[in-house]
Amino acid sequence: MALLPRLPSPGFALLALAGAGAALTALPSSWTLAAAFLLIGVIGLPHGASDTALAAPRWRAAFGKAGLALFLAAYLGAALAAYLFWVSFPLAGLAAFLVLSAYHFGHDDLPPPLRGKSALGSPEGWLRGTMVLGGPAIFYRPEVQAIFEALLPGAEGEGAALLASLLQIAGLLALPLSLAAAVRDRGQRSSFLRSVICLVPFPPLVGFSLYFAFVHSLHQTAERGTRMGAGSLRDYLGRCWPFVAGGVLVMAVVGSALVAAPERATATLFIGLAVLTFPHILFGGTPRSAPVRKDPYPPRTLTRLSCETP
Ligand SMILES: CC1=C(/C=C/C(C)=C/C=C/C(C)=C/C=O)C(C)(C)CCC1
Structure with missing residues (x-):
């Protein structure tokens, strides 16, 4: 059973994204920011909430009973380190954040066979990621600069x-190269088109x-x-509910910081x-080593999955 509902067609997804982009762009800027916060928080949160459920078995295998506690300590320690690094060296912190992102x-976003086997990834992966981050700067360089200044x-x-x-140049180079990659390889096509329709025509935050x-x-x-063997979204959320709850708490903190200091809203959102x-x-x-299917992204689906349940 698919975890998320299927869309009628890939074209429908593109039209829906373009419509949503136009609608969000037309809103007053404080509403756009609120919508961005909700989209990033509500729809983005569940994918990160499964980090522990996915990683804990590996940490338990390596460290026994202490595995989960060690994982959580490493996870929270990394969040603290990111915060301290960002406040001490904001420019280097932002540059590192962009490269890691x-x-x-x-x-x-790519089908598993194109992700590369080593920890450094694959050229296709770097190309697509550069397109994702450089795309907004192609037509909206001043807006991207204003966000960075904030x-x-x-x-x-x-x-x-x-x-x-630098992002604008990277975007200008990566867009045609990832287009060529998507033309050559059908498995990359629908995520490429969806990314471009969001990231290139609309202002960066939208x-x-x-x-x-x-x-x-x-x-x-x-x-x-x-990968977790969840049969439905409810099942998936149920398996990672403490982290969904933790995420909702973080959203509440970030949300109140946005309301308390709207002039620092962009900084709060992105630093968070x-x-x-x-x-x-x-x-x-x-994990790069997880088993995969041959044709992981059949064109008519949003949610047919790119890997077998381990
Ligand atoms: C700041 C900023 C950008 C970068 C945002 C990044 C890098 C977000 C990364 C989020 C991650 C990695 C989430 C993981 O789940 C853009 C889009 C270039 C537009 C201009 C402002």
């Missing part, structure tokens, strides 16, 4: 223009939150559910995301 999105206090803000330009919710997170929730996602990228990533 390119790795994470690019590899997790993330970088004081003198570090001067690095925002350089980072935005595009990124749509991509993050409806391309990256939904697909990862479905893939992870299958960076702190949460560093351990997710480090410890929650999809």
